[in-house]
Amino acid sequence: MMTRKTLLTGLALVLAGCSSQSPAAGEEARDGPTTAASASPAKEKTAIPVTARAEAVSTDSYSFSYSYPSAAGVIPGVKEWLDADLAARKSYIADLAKEGRKASQNDGFPFNPYDFELGWDVVTDLPAWLSLSASFSTYTGGAHPNHGFDALLWDKRAGKMREATELFQSERAFSDVVRADFCKALDKERAEKRDSQGIDGFDECIEPTEAVIILGSSNGKAFNRIGFLIAPYIAGPYVEGTYEVTLPVTEKVLSKVKAEFRPSFVVAK
Helix, strand or coil: CCCHHHHHHHHHHHHHCCCCCCHHHCCHHHCCCEECCCCCCCCCCCEECCCCEEEEEECCCEEEEEEECHHHHCCHHHHHHHHHHHHHHHHHHHHHHHHHHHHHHHHCCCCCCEEEEEEEEEEEECCCEEEEEEEEEEECCCCCCEEEEEEEEEECCCCEEECHHHHECCHHHHHHHHHHHHHHHHHHHHHHHHCCCCCCCCCCCCCHHHCEEEEECCCCCCECEEEEEECCCCCCCHHHCCEEEEEECCHHHHCCECHHHHHHECCCC
């Protein structure tokens, strides 16, 4: 995946607008180049590939950072996609900053360096699946940076990326079965942030699939919870920041999972 429709659209939408989270959850951040000890003086040391990656660049025009954890780096298909995404995003912010600096010189306004940060974290690493989430932050001029999320779901058995909703009978079936609980949870968070005061334009519930959807697990064996990561301006104004909703997998939710994927889910206890 990533989600192609989310991430690749993100090059245009997001950068035009994380604080990046550290490479997944700490232990991956400590991963690094190592060498295997030689069994005998006759054998050369063999380098063990670095499976986590963290890249940072800072120039007068822009700053860029991108990281992913070792759990992603050890899967060739995931690593290949992430490395390509890193290169594309870095190239994009560099070109955008170059254009921005040129425009500031031509039009006589101050130029503030651009910035893009994205960090991938492991949501859950199951025998048959790897679920990742990303938090990003980008600044391309203006009053403030923008923030958002992304997700990547890897089917280890099929050796391919999938959308989370692809595991359900349809995107509509998924949205319909989670909507009531999703809206209830979202409204509860809104009330806490707003002291129960409504905000014009952000009082209605959003479509659940407008959020970035991640599949999680509390038992390390099967998916038993669903996360919804919501960027600013989707469910509330920028000042409210992001929203995150987590719902358990219920019997009703399980009934909407495609038969071929049901063994990968379990009702939350």
